[in-house]
Amino acid sequence: MQEDLRWLGIEWSEGPDVGGPYAPYTQSARRQCYLRAWEQLRDRGFLYPCTCSRKDLAQSAGAPHDSDDEAIYPGHCREHLGAARSFSVPEGANWRFLVPDGEVIAFEDGRQGPQAFKAGTDFGDFLVWRRDDVPAYQLAVVVDDAEMQISEVVRGADLLKSTARQILLQRALGLMQPAYFHCDLMRDEKGQRLAKRHDALSLRRLREAGWSPEKVRQSWAG
Numbered sequence: 001m002q003e004d005l006r007w008l009g010i011e012w013s014e015g016p017d018v019g020g021p022y023a024p025y026t027q028s029a030r031r032q033c034y035l036r037a038w039e040q041l042r043d044r045g046f047l048y049p050c051t052c053s054r055k056d057l058a059q060s061a062g063a064p065h066d067s068d069d070e071a072i073y074p075g076h077c078r079e080h081l082g083a084a085r086s087f088s089v090p091e092g093a094n095w096r097f098l099v100p101d102g103e104v105i106a107f108e109d110g111r112q113g114p115q116a117f118k119a120g121t122d123f124g125d126f127l128v129w130r131r132d133d134v135p136a137y138q139l140a141v142v143v144d145d146a147e148m149q150i151s152e153v154v155r156g157a158d159l160l161k162s163t164a165r166q167i168l169l170q171r172a173l174g175l176m177q178p179a180y181f182h183c184d185l186m187r188d189e190k191g192q193r194l195a196k197r198h199d200a201l202s203l204r205r206l207r208e209a210g211w212s213p214e215k216v217r218q219s220w221a222g
Helices: 002-008 031-043 053-059 076-086 137-147 158-173 203-208 213-221
Strands: 047-051 094-097 104-109 113-118 126-130 152-156 178-183
Touching: 002 203, 002 213, 031 047, 031 076, 031 094, 031 126, 031 137, 031 158, 094 158, 094 213, 104 158, 104 178, 104 203, 137 158, 152 158, 152 213, 178 213
Parallel strands: 152 178
Antiparallel strands: 047 094, 094 126, 104 113
8 A cells, every 4th residue: 555655646754664753653563552542441431341243243233324334233232331340351352332322423524514423323332342352443543543643534435424433432531533534435437436345446456557646646636
């Protein structure tokens, strides 16, 4: 990715390849940061261990409202909330954040405008730590944004609902909320979003086809 972005003419001032004041920038080297956040959430009563198997979830979880979002967890393991403090480490269970059912999480997006998602309806109790002892995306990005003093997050519109989840985590951890700008997604001639899992057209494939960086940028601008 870094090679392709540099080929396109994009430069950055911080990152795993150039360093910066908030290193390390590789998430695998930031485990202690995520673990401290997990401990805070556990102690403040926001987490519970989930023992549901993938089969259990497939049979009972509510369907997501769109194809790019996770299924809504039905809350079977909420009864384990009181047992959370007995865990000194997150390993061995999936850890879910207890969302405030019925609360509307609203924010102003710099590109998409006013946004609002209802906890328990638009999304359910979401993962913050996986049973294989890896922090989940939602927790990792919230911790990284806060510790790296990120003031504006720019990403794709498919992550608008994730922003609502992350705002809940920010509140629970007492962190500042950055400004958000969710770009429209790039789609093919059939309206399908360009995604790696769909073997969509990539920068690397355009490079191999002989496109120049200027041609790529002009095609996006159009």
